[in-house]
Amino acid sequence: xxxxxxxxxLGGTFIKFVATDRQGGASEIFELPTPADVGHAGxxxxxxxxxxxxxxxxxxxxxxVIGVGVGSPGPLDLKAGIVLATPxxxxxxxxxxxxxxxxxxxLPVVLENDANAAAYGEYVSGAGKDVxxxxxxxxxxxxxxxxxxxxxxxHGAHEMGAELGHMxxxxxxxxxxxxxxxxxxxxxxxxxxxxxxTARIVAESPQTALNAIIESKGSIDAKDINEARxxxxxxxxxxxxxxx
Numbered sequence: 379x380x381x382x383x384x385x386x387x388l389g390g391t392f393i394k395f396v397a398t399d400r401q402g403g404a405s406e407i408f409e410l411p412t413p414a415d416v417g418h419a420g421x422x423x424x425x426x427x428x429x430x431x432x433x434x435x436x437x438x439x440x441x442x443v444i445g446v447g448v449g450s451p452g453p454l455d456l457k458a459g460i461v462l463a464t465p466x467x468x469x470x471x472x473x474x475x476x477x478x479x480x481x482x483x484x485l486p487v488v489l490e491n492d493a494n495a496a497a498y499g500e501y502v503s504g505a506g507k508d509v510x511x512x513x514x515x516x517x518x519x520x521x522x523x524x525x526x527x528x529x530x531x532x533h534g535a536h537e538m539g540a541e542l543g544h545m546x547x548x549x550x551x552x553x554x555x556x557x558x559x560x561x562x563x564x565x566x567x568x569x570x571x572x573x574x575x576t577a578r579i580v581a582e583s584p585q586t587a588l589n590a591i592i593e594s595k596g597s598i599d600a601k602d603i604n605e606a607r608x609x610x611x612x613x614x615x616x617x618x619x620x621x622x
Contacts, residue, residue, distance in 0.1 A: 380441045384432045386425055387492060388412070388450045390466035390519030390569070395428040397436050397443070402503035405435070417469040426482040433483070446485050449492035450475060451520065453538045459489045465555025466519045466569070492516065494531050494540060497524025515542065520555075521563035543567070566621050568600035575603055575617040586613035 380399055387394040393412050397405040410428045413420045425448075433443045451464045459476025476489040490498075497506075497514035506512040510529055516522040523542025525532040532539045543563035544556050551560025552570075564570050576598060579588060587606045591598050606614035 382436045382441045382443050384429050384436075384443055384446045385495075386429055386446065386448045387495075388425065388448060388467070389492070390451070390464075393425055393428055395432045397432050397441075405432070408432075412467065415468060418473050421467070421469055422475075422478055422482065425479060429479070429483055433485075443485065446479065446483060446487045447495065448475065448479065448487060448489050449495035450489060451522065452491045452541065453536075454489060454491055456489060456491075456533065456537050459487070461489075463556075491522070491524070491537075491540070493522025493524040493542075494533070495524070496522070497526050497540075498531055501526045501529070513542075517566070517568060519567060519569045521567045571603060571617065571621040572597070572599045574620075575614075578617070584613045587611045588614060 382397045382399055382405075385396045385398055387396075389412060391412055392409040394407055394409045396407045408428070408431075410424055413424050429446055436443050450461055450470075451466060453462045454460065455462055459474060461470045461473045461475045463472075464470040476487045480487040493514060493516045496516050497512065500506040500514055501509075501512060506514075506526065510526075512526050514524040516524070521543035523540045525540045534540070544554065544558060544561045546558060546560045547562045547565065548560035552564040553559050554561040554564050575588070576592070578584070579586065579592065587609065588598050588602060588611070591602050591606075603614050603617055607618045
């Protein structure tokens with residue numbers, strides 16, 4: 379019987395789950411949709427459902443799950459295990475996420491900024507395992523950042539030292555969910571690219587394969603844009619390059 383931990387990556391669109399061992403080995407990753415407009419109770423329920431599935435899978439394989447790690451958007455109070463706010467996920471204000479999940483699962487839970495967790499994962503067993511210092515950018519619904527210096531995660535005086543997505547690059551620019559204007563994640567995140575491209579399609583009526591996707595499902599996402607770009611769609615390629 380091996381000892382395993384369950385990892386949860388809380389995103390604005392999906393919640394992803396995995397089990398890992400002490401050597402960095404990992405199970406198959408699976409995901410559940412991040413519920414919208416259901417408040418924190420629905421979110422905790424979805425996270426618990428996925429984590430319990432991962433635990434049950436490991437138990438069936440003869441392993442023992444000893445803890446859970448959660449990577450969450452921030453800002454966070456890491457010492458208290460509280461999510462202070464999440465610009466891209468509703469219902470997460472001053473939420474004691476760590477203790478609520480621990481109570482639901484009956485296991486110790488560790489809370490970390492999602493991009494910090496990604497950065498440390500790359501440092502331990504990924505692209506940064508042969509270096510002492512690295513910066514990771516996570517691109518998704520928003521834009522996160524994680525910094526490792528001398529083998530240690532940079533948290534900063536207020537545990538928000540690597541919130542790189544909320545650097546202002548356009549003074550008085552696009553409003554951000556964090557309350558500022560012109561944050562970098564409002565210009566190069568997956569969500570922004572989809573919103574900006576949709577607005578251009580409505581305004582310009584270009585010849586693009588994305589028109590058919592909007593007609594069929596009512597919207598497009600970054601994956602649609604990338605697939606159209608790979609298929610030779612010039613408009614999609616331009617939208618992709620603007621974001622890059």
